[in-house]
Amino acid sequence: MDVVGRLVRDGVAVGTAFIVTADGLAATAAHVIGPHPEAEWTFEPLTVPGVSLPVDAALPSDAAADLALLQVGAAAEWQPMALVSHTSATPGDPVHLRGFAASRDYDSGVGHYVGVTAETGRAWVKVSCRHAQPGMSGAPVLLTGTGGVIGVVSARLNAERWNRDTVLLSCVEDLVALAPERLRLRLRPTAPADRFIRGTLRLSWVRGNRTELLLETDDFTISFGRSSASRVYLPDPRDSRFHGHLSLVGTTLVYQHLGSRPAFLAGATRQLRIAKGDSCPVGDKDRISVASGTMLVEFSAPDLYDPNAAPTASEDDDETETETEAEEEAGDGR
Known part of the structure; x- marks a missing residue:
């Protein structure tokens, strides 16, 4: 929890x-x-x-x-x-x-x-x-x-x-x-403080009682779908309108659904229907169902938040902000 x-x-x-x-x-x-x-x-x-x-x-x-x-x-x-x-x-x-x-x-x-x-x-x-x-x-x-x-x-x-x-x-x-x-x-x-524990992400197809490993990596930015540019390519024609993206927000793995055909996420305590443009957190051992089958997501998150985040901008850099952005920055965090 x-x-x-x-x-x-x-x-x-x-x-x-x-x-x-x-x-x-x-x-x-x-x-x-x-x-x-x-x-x-x-x-x-x-x-x-x-x-x-x-x-x-x-x-x-x-x-x-x-x-x-x-x-x-x-x-x-x-x-x-x-x-x-x-x-x-x-x-x-x-x-x-x-x-x-x-x-x-x-x-x-x-x-x-x-x-x-x-x-x-x-x-x-x-x-x-x-x-x-x-x-x-x-x-x-x-x-x-x-x-x-x-x-x-x-x-x-x-x-x-x-x-x-x-x-x-x-x-x-x-x-x-x-x-x-x-x-x-x-x-x-x-x-x-400079110690960094790398995480591991595993994606597998679930076929009956078997699981077939698709990918194991410490890079949590993964796209998958029918596009040849996808990190995980889904060759089945039934997936022609399916596309999704996994990424880390802090140490939380987040799935964003980008295809016109809905996806379904099944976890230990929830069942979600995910429409185009929707995002949701993914837990370890959650399953994402697409048109052609079910993908098992297993991961251990790294002990680091957004390691590629840009440093805080200087006052000089802030001159390019729009008025709306400046107003948003004026919040006190409460």
Whole structure:
């Protein structure tokens, strides 16, 4: 079960939370909960459509540190995220974040650790990232390659402030202080920040009781269809109107359907009909059915978010932005 999910208040998604203990204790930004702890709250894991778990939001919080604890119920034992002190990072180390985005089901992005700043009399972790979206408040920010959370998204500074594209994070030390009997801070990351664990993607045809391997690769950008330019060529004439594309968004494998004939995805907990232009997350061992047969998708995702993402643009580079783009960049990440 995905330990990052959207927080839903009275049926409306308003922010992001992530699991920090095996029994379902979760963290988010205090301003996401705001004055509504008694509302009907649910947690929806990002990559498990249709799953909605009850949440008790009346747990300790710290408005000054912009942190709140939640209890997520009715689920199997979680594999929680580790909390790592930001002092284990050095300026320039890569970081990544992932969470609910108000303009889409989820989003992710990369950036780098900058340092620590002071505002409203408190210390905040500072990272540079252009990819923080409204709705990502409460999302975890990890030191890439370590699996350790160094902070929780609180706000993104807008284009009118001197440190543009800066995301301010609540310190995980303040999070641990909310429940010291349940939370522990890992003083050192489990691996150096520049360590990169490659993932593997396997695509196989399912024919009766047999599976025939089509492709095994560590490149997750795959197109398949009847076109000779497709990475995986489907020779059956019944697939003439079928075309699809797999790619990574963060560590989530996403399928986009591009053909006029619908495809069907079958997983352990869901069945989806995918129309032209639709996208959906794909889980390990999900099956995608096309006109001529069924494709088994097996993968282990790499421990890196968007490794080819461009660095944050300088102020000079931003002069070419349209007015609409500039307005979008003015959001505060909440």
